[in-house]
Amino acid sequence: MSPKLINNIFFQSIFLMSLLIVVGIFIPNWLVFVITKAIAYGLVGLGIITLMRGGLVSFGQGFVFGIGGYTAGLLGTQAGLTDAILLLFISFIFTGFVGLIIAPLLARYRDIFFAMLSLAFSMVLYGILIKIDAIGGSDGFVLPESTYFGIKPSPEYADYMLYVVSIIMTGIVSIIIKYYYDSTPGLIALAVRENELRVEYLGSSAFNVAVLNFTIAAGLGGMGGALNGIALGHIDPEFTYWTTSGEFVFISILAGYLSVPAVFLAALLLELVRSFSGRYFPDTWQLILGVFLILSIIFIPSGIGSFFKKFFDKFKNK
């Protein structure tokens, strides 16, 4: 195989997507579900990574995760819209739009101030959601079963259908995001991370970069929230709680900001570790999870993505 082909994003993505779709037929059902859920969390993580490239970290991605989930849920229960593909797409657009509205406010802040303000937004939404009894308050509500192009798959295939849809849609989004990362505005984000003042002197706006990145992160988070809600069949205000946001931050740190697929792998690793520690150590699973988090931060400080980058850089150098 020529190095050029291996470095082609389209080829990589389509190969990976087809591989996952085929593998999905053979792996047990619970793993299909875990991967779908990891994709949902990974999408939100991808949003945080987009922000991280510009030097920002949001502690409140639960805000967009919740908006996306509730958008899909309310469209399903109130408007009778159950097509998973449409729900994911609408949640993506709508949450991105909400992100665009609040982004100018957030983009004026940096570092911990940005993080805390985003956290504040998510907790305000949490406070509102638990008070609205019409949509179940703190108990949340159940989503109707989803359909695909008007067809409702039988229960045995429902998980796999959603898995395929989430892989294809996430694959497309990931390719677009990768192109954005390598485009001029995407690369300016990296420059902002290095030295914001110098970027401003060179004639670019760090403010605009932050607004754009936050909007993208919001859209991705909304899609992740919708996918998570559809996969679980239930949504509650916990989606917007700060501990949920914390998980997204951890996924992003574990993945690092150097690679797109790494974030999904990080989300999957976290899900697997959590699920097995919960099964075999029901009394001390948090301890196992904590040790895993500490070890991964000590031994892979720049994230799983750094392996991927090194691997592909080898081909480039030849």
Added chain:
Amino acid sequence: MKFFRQSLIVLSSILASLLSFVGSANSDGHGEFKLGVVTFLSGPAAEPFGVPAWNGGKLFIKLLNEGKAPAPYNKKGFGGMKITAIPIDESGGATKQVQEFRNLVQRDKVDAVLGYVSSGDCMAIPSVADELQALTVLYDCGTPRVFEDASYKYVFRTAAHAAMDNIAIAKYLIEKGHDISSIAGINQNYAWGKDSWKDFSVSIKKLSPNSEIKNELFPKIFSGQYGTEISALLNSKAKVVHSSLWGGDLQSFILQAKPRGFFKRTQVVFSAGDHVMPGLGNKYPEGVILGARGQYGMMAPDTALNNWFYKAYMDEYGVFPAQPPYRMVQGLMGLKMAIEKAMDNNGGKRPNKDQIAEAFTGLEFEAPGGLVQMKLGNGHQAIQPHAIGKTAKDKDGNIVVTDIVRYKASCVNPPNGIKAVDWINAGFPGADC
């Protein structure tokens, strides 16, 4: 070199996780019934609910496997099958629970799942349970919405929902001639607290239309500090103060309110107040009207079955059982009766989940807290008799519950097909007291 070492770490962690699930995919034994048990083992609901419930469950499963339980539960295990329990922690929110549930069903291939204290989890699990066709017993959670908003084939709740707790307390106040000209409430700001207050205040309004609502306080859950609320309630001079606080919140409230003479200056009612008694002991205030979400603990009926369970728990753990162990044991008893009934219908052979679900629907069984009848939600939701009492000091200075009034299940639970809140609003039509 560094790159190589780091790759090794990642690879080995992936391998380890893969291996562990291959290892877990063992075969399904013939004489074994695998039961997933989900309850709080960590977090704020563990100490008051999850752990005592699981203690009761663990003990009962052990005695069942040894064939040491009294009739009609004297068959070994579930109809001769040995019960293997897989405990899972309920903390982490509904998202995590749905995943854990799937893991139990699809990865561990359990025959049934028994669990869930949190109403949020009880709302999230049933739709997945039906989708996966997994037999599921909800043993504790309170929200009436589970079977009022939807219906499920494989999901059962073996304990009455929360409406009963507050209806019975309202009836008790009136029957005992308490002054209810003004009422106030302090309940946590989430579904359980808000529903409890609504059920109680509307019941009072229906039974005594002239009573006035003074304060409706909704502190946030797990806040633990109630100084301001206690002042506000004292200033309001309400004759009756209602609360559905539980666990650490209830303990904090009691310990902060007692020194200020709160329990002497107003009639306090706790809709689920018994489960902190083993922890507080004689620090528990006198003169409090309380329910235990059923005839449990100090309000349990004097039957052979109850006396057996009470003593077995007391001997094992050194404290008396409050509501949580009673409710989990009630769930296990219901499941056992359903399995054995299905087994009889199946000619003594191991029944499948459809046969068990069919036998479970509309089942009636005797539990330590009285007769449990699966009457609501088309035979999927239990009703049970209830008891309300008042705390007092006995001659040795120990806190006990006296003045107990028992209510028939049909007196404090809505009939099938009517939502609890509609039944209260309509003034309890068809209540058989």
